[in-house]
Amino acid sequence: xxxxxxxxxxxxxxxxxxxxxxxxxxxxxxxxxxxxxxxxxxxxxxxxxxxxxxxxxxxxxxxxxxxxxxxxxxxxxxxxxxxxxxxxxxxxxxxxxxxxxxxx
Amino acid sequence: xxxxxxxxxxxxxxxxxxxxxxxxxxxxxxxxxxxxxxxxxxxxxxxxxxxxxxxxxxxxxxxxxxxxxxxxxxxxxxxxxxxxxxxxxxxxxxxxxxxxxxxxxxxxxxxxxxxxxxxxxxxxxxxxxxxxxxxxxxxxxxxxxxxxxxxxxxxxxxxxxxxxxxxxxxxxxxxxxxxxxxxxxxxxxxxxxxxxxxxxxxxxxxxxxxxxxxxxxxxxxxxxxxxxxxxxxxxxxxxxxxxxxxxxxxxxxxxxxxxxxxxxxxxxxxxxxxxxxxxxxxxxxxxxxxxxxxxxxxxxxxxxxxxxxxxxxxxxxxxxxxxxxxxxxxxxxxxxxxxxxxxxxxxxxxxxxxxxxxxxxxxxxxxxxxxxxxxxxxxxxxxxxxxxxxxxxxxxxxxxxxxxxxxxxxxxxxxxxxxxxxxxxxxxxxxxxxxxxxxxxxxxxxxxxxxxxxxxxxxxxxxxxxxxxxxxxxxxxxxxxxxxxxxxxxxxxxxxxxxxxxxxxxxxxxxxxxxxxxxxxxxxxxxxxxxxxxxxxxxxxxxxxxxxxx
Numbered sequence: 140x141x142x143x144x145x146x147x148x149x150x151x152x153x154x155x156x157x158x159x160x161x162x163x164x165x166x167x168x169x170x171x172x173x174x175x176x177x178x179x180x181x182x183x184x185x186x187x188x189x190x191x192x193x194x195x196x197x198x199x200x201x202x203x204x205x206x207x208x209x210x211x212x213x214x215x216x217x218x219x220x221x222x223x224x225x226x227x228x229x230x231x232x233x234x235x236x237x238x239x240x241x242x243x
Numbered sequence: 244x245x246x247x248x249x250x251x252x253x254x255x256x257x258x259x260x261x262x263x264x265x266x267x268x269x270x271x272x273x274x275x276x277x278x279x280x281x282x283x284x285x286x287x288x289x290x291x292x293x294x295x296x297x298x299x300x301x302x303x304x305x306x307x308x309x310x311x312x313x314x315x316x317x318x319x320x321x322x323x324x325x326x327x328x329x330x331x332x333x334x335x336x337x338x339x340x341x342x343x344x345x346x347x348x349x350x351x352x353x354x355x356x357x358x359x360x361x362x363x364x365x366x367x368x369x370x371x372x373x374x375x376x377x378x379x380x381x382x383x384x385x386x387x388x389x390x391x392x393x394x395x396x397x398x399x400x401x402x403x404x405x406x407x408x409x410x411x412x413x414x415x416x417x418x419x420x421x422x423x424x425x426x427x428x429x430x431x432x433x434x435x436x437x438x439x440x441x442x443x444x445x446x447x448x449x450x451x452x453x454x455x456x457x458x459x460x461x462x463x464x465x466x467x468x469x470x471x472x473x474x475x476x477x478x479x480x481x482x483x484x485x486x487x488x489x490x491x492x493x494x495x496x497x498x499x500x501x502x503x504x505x506x507x508x509x510x511x512x513x514x515x516x517x518x519x520x521x522x523x524x525x526x527x528x529x530x531x532x533x534x535x536x537x538x539x540x541x542x543x544x545x546x547x548x549x550x551x552x553x554x555x556x557x558x559x560x561x562x563x564x565x566x567x568x569x570x571x572x573x574x575x576x577x578x579x580x581x582x583x584x585x586x587x588x589x590x591x592x593x594x595x596x597x598x599x600x601x602x603x604x605x606x607x608x609x610x611x612x613x614x615x616x617x618x619x620x621x622x623x624x625x626x627x628x629x630x631x632x633x634x635x636x637x638x639x640x641x642x643x644x645x646x647x648x649x650x651x652x653x654x655x656x657x658x659x660x661x662x663x664x665x666x667x668x669x670x671x672x673x674x675x676x677x678x679x680x681x682x683x684x685x686x687x688x689x690x691x692x693x694x695x696x697x698x699x700x701x702x703x704x705x706x707x708x709x710x711x712x713x714x715x716x717x718x719x720x721x722x723x724x725x726x727x728x729x730x731x732x733x734x735x736x737x738x739x740x741x742x743x744x745x746x747x748x749x750x751x752x753x754x755x756x757x758x759x760x761x762x763x764x765x766x767x768x769x770x771x772x773x774x775x776x777x778x779x780x781x782x783x784x785x786x787x788x789x790x791x792x793x
Contacts, residue, residue, distance in 0.1 A: 167665070193667065199729050223663040224729040225474040225704035233761050 143186040143194055147205035151179045151212050152239065159237035162230045169222040171230050173238040176214040188219035200224045204231045213238065255424025258389075262287040262426055263449065273402045274434075275452040280310045283450060285318045287426050288390050292319075294343070295388035295416050296326045296334065299375075299579065300350060300463050300618065301530075301551040302409040304394035305331055306430045306454035311392065312336040323347075325386050327375055327412055327579075329354050329616075331459070338367045347386055348616060349373045355613035362614065362684055372614070372690060374621040376583040379412070382419035391420035391427050394458040395451075397438055398431040402445035405438040408552035408560065408575040409460060413443065415580040421447035432457040439572035462554035462787045464530040466504040468770045474661060474704050477753065477763035479505035482594065482659060483514050485707045485756050486700055487523045490636040490655060494526040496586045496623045498595025502659045504534040506594075511541035511769040528585040528623075531556040531567065531575075533786065537769035537779045539566055548585055549577040550619070555790075559783035579619075586623035591636035592655035593623040597692060598664065599675050602720045602732065604695025604710060606658055607677040614684065617692050624693040626654040640699060643711040653711065656693065659702040662728030669730035671723065695719075701726055705733075706752040713749060725750045 158174045176183055182205050186197055204210065208231075215234070222230070251257065265286040275283050288294065288311075296311070297304040311319075312333045322343035329335065329351040337343040338361055347370035351358050361367040373381070382388065393416055396407030406413050420427050428450045429443075483506060486492065497503040510524055520543055527547045529535065533556060538544050547567055552560070552575055560567045560575045569575050586593065597606035608615050630637070630652070637652030644653045660670045677689035701708045701723060708722040718740075725741035727733030744750045753760050770776045773790045 190667065196667075196729050199734055203729075221667070223474075223661060223667065225661050225663070226472070228704070229473055229477065229760055229763070236761050 141188050141191045143188065143197055145184045145198060145201055147182050147184070147202055148180060149182045149205040149211040150209035152209050152235070154239050159234055161234035161237055164218050164220055166220050167222055167226065169217055169219040169227060169230060171234040172216040173234045174214045174216070176212055179212040182210040182213050182215060184215045184217065186217040186219055188217075188221075190219070190221045196224060200227050204228065208232070208235055210235060259424045259426065262289070266450070271450070273450060274400070275450050277453055277455060280307070280452050281314055283428070284311055284314050287428075288314075288319050288322070290319060291321045291323070292389040293323045293325060293386065295382070295391040295420065296324060297391065297393040297412060297416055298330060298334070299327045299411050299551060300330065300352065301460050301553070302394050302411050303331055303459045304392050304430055305333070305459045306452070306456075307392040307394070307428065308333040312340060312342065314342060316341040323370075325378070325382065325388060327378060328352065329358060335361065344368060345370055347371055347373065347378065347381070349375050349378050350616035350618040351614055352616070355615045358614045359612050359684070369614075369684070369686070372616050374617050375412075375579055375619050376587065376622045379415045379580050382415060387423045387425070388416070388420045389425050391416050391425060393417060393427065393429045395429045395431045395443070397433045397435045398429060398451040399435055399438050399445075402448045402451055403438055403441045404429055404431070404443040404448060404451075405435070405440060406442040406576075408557050408577060410442060410577045411551040412579050414578060417443050417447050428452070430454040430458060439574065440570045442576070460554055462790070464499055464532050464553045465555070465786065465790055466501055466532070466534055467773050467790055468504070468508055468534060468768055468775065469772045471501050471505045471508070471765065471768060473763050473765060475502055475505040476509070476765060476767055477758075477760050478502060478659060478661070478702055478704055479509050480513055480758050480763055480767075481707055481753055481756055482506055482657070482702050483509060483519070483523075484517065484758060485751055486592075486655065486657060486702070487514070488517060488519055490591070490639050492523050492592045492636045492655065494590050494634070495524065495592040495594070496528045496590050497532070498593070498620065500596045502596050503594055504532065505768070507532060507534040507538055508768040508770055510538040510543045512767050514543075515541065528582045528590055531560055533773070533776050533784055534770070536776050536784060539563060540779050541769070548582050549575065550579045550582040551577045554787050555785040558785065559780050562783050583619055583622050586619065587625070587627050588630055590623065590654070591634055592657060594657040594659055595620055595624060596660055597658055598670065599672050599677075600658060600660065600670055600701070600723070601672060601675050601695070602723055603716070604698040604701070604719065604723060605675060605691045606693045606695075606698070607675045607689070607691050609675075609677045609680050609690040611676050611679060611683075614680070614690070617690070620692050624656045625697045626656065630654075640711055643709070644699075653699065655699045656697045657700045657702060658693065658698055662703050662705065662730050662733060669732070671727035671730045671732045673732055703728060706750055706755070709749050709751075712747065718744065718749070722749050
């Protein structure tokens with residue numbers, strides 16, 4: 140296992156609902172929990188992953204997410220079982236939408 | 244004036260006569276007792292012969308292959324094998340046991356690693372790796388078999404053959420062999436007094452043998468919808484909306500895999516909601532994919548011609564004779580040579596997947612230590628310059644590639660891949676493993692499956708790159724990097740140039756196509772399990788036991 144911590148600048152999330160949980164911890168998949176944070180213009184992420192040595196890829200995927208989505212004011216916890224960046228990107232979008240009240 | 248050379252003009256016929264005499268002298272008639280097959284093979288096959296062993300990725304002449312491998316290398320050696328697929332352990336045994344030393348083939352699949360080892364040990368000489376139609380073509384030019392060992396469903400007493408739904412390669416092999424002085428030996432699953440239909444007439448067949456068990460057939464084209472991921476659903480949505488709908492693709496071939504299975508399962512749902520029924524995907528060159536059943540049942544599909552059959556689909560096919568090509572007896576007749584011809588000249592689109600793609604768009608399924616071969620992909624995934632008839636999809640693609648005054652159209656050749664495979668292996672790479680493989684194998688060319696200049700579009704989870712609209716090698720490279728996601732080559736993109744390509748519609752993201760990635764859920768699949776497929780088929784589809792989990 141490897142634990143990774145990141146902080147990204149991001150526009151404030153427009154509407155916060157209850158904490159949102161998305162995905163499952165299964166092979167090639169991941170579980171994402173989005174909770175309110177204390178910095179309105181930053182998104183903090185902690186990842187526990189079974190795949191070691193992909194810190195740079197995680198940083199790139201999350202940076203792209205925080206740039207293209209308003210995710211400021213959140214703390215995101217990820218439990219990963221070797222999900223590809225494609226799955227991570229999709230799950231992040233789903234989890235954030237859920238956090239904003241489930242609106243598509 | 245030169246005098247004509249004195250020579251015999253019927254050496255092949257004489258040789259054939261001597262082989263048949265040797266068989267007759269051993270007491271063999273047309274029907275060979277199963278326990279004497281090795282005696283027959285040793286009587287009619289000579290050292291140095293070119294032998295065609297029938298077998299594709301579905302039907303296999305497995306009994307004849309095992310029997311040939313059990314022949315004495317003192318009697319039979321230096322064989323030159325020509326065969327579509329090197330798939331069975333006995334295929335490789337021929338070389339390991341010293342019966343054969345040269346191979347011309349198309350696909351090696353599960354034996355790829357053993358084959359690579361034999362090549363490195365110089366115990367096998369590979370003539371060339373072909374696409375199927377190319378290999379069949381050479382059967383009629385410079386690789387005509389002396390002996391063909393084939394598989395049929397049934398024979399009658401005269402030696403007429405019924406091939407059943409898995410006709411596949413048999414007609415091409417038999418035609419080349421029987422009409423050029425060769426010997427045709429068929430293993431059959433059963434002997435019948437009267438055949439359902441005659442697929443090969445008796446006078447093209449020299450010997451038949453009742454195999455101890457039915458010939459092996461691999462359910463190669465069955466994909467369990469339960470394993471289709473949301474990312475594959477997203478890519479399928481982008482492909483349908485961004486390519487199928489835009490070009491109005493009606494005639495096509497799908498490669499094997501979950502990416503294209505997802506498209507098949509979105510036709511009755513997502514594509515129907517977009518109003519595309521009757522406008523796309525009406526005519527197919529395709530194996531009978533079980534995942535196409537919902538689209539057929541929904542009225543999307545008008546016609547399907549098949550390379551081979553698929554385990555469990557026979558009853559369904561028989562009951563849908565308006566869709567599939569079937570004989571008067573009711574069962575399907577497939578034909579790989581004709582279906583590959585349809586895939587080359589009569590399809591407007593090929594869409595498939597690959598293991599690696601470089602920055603010129605060349606793709607390869609070769610990986611180090613394995614010689615995998617190509618199958619039909621290089622044929623169907625190529626733009627045929629001999630095509631002359633027009634269609635809306637072909638014309639639109641041609642005008643995108645060559646400008647408004649184009650004098651030819653263009654086939655759509657689409658590669659659909661997730662940017663990473665399992666274990667985070669990047670699909671997009673600076674250099675294909677094929678180049679290293681070429682060096683280690685001493686081959687004249689790297690084993691590239693589809694050439695980059697034939698590829699028109701690349702679909703990944705990050706979007707669609709339209710290579711037809713690129714006007715320079717630099718633009719092509721950035722268009723590929725621009726959909727290569729978070730792979731190292733994707734992250735090395737020129738961001739400004741990629742944004743420029745996006746502004747020009749050369750790269751399109753899901754949002755540019757009006758697709759919200761969060762709507763890409765498995766709920767969109769018309770069937771979410773093999774059991775759903777059985778239900779769609781009205782109980783006619785009988786999946787093999789390994790796909791029955793209920």
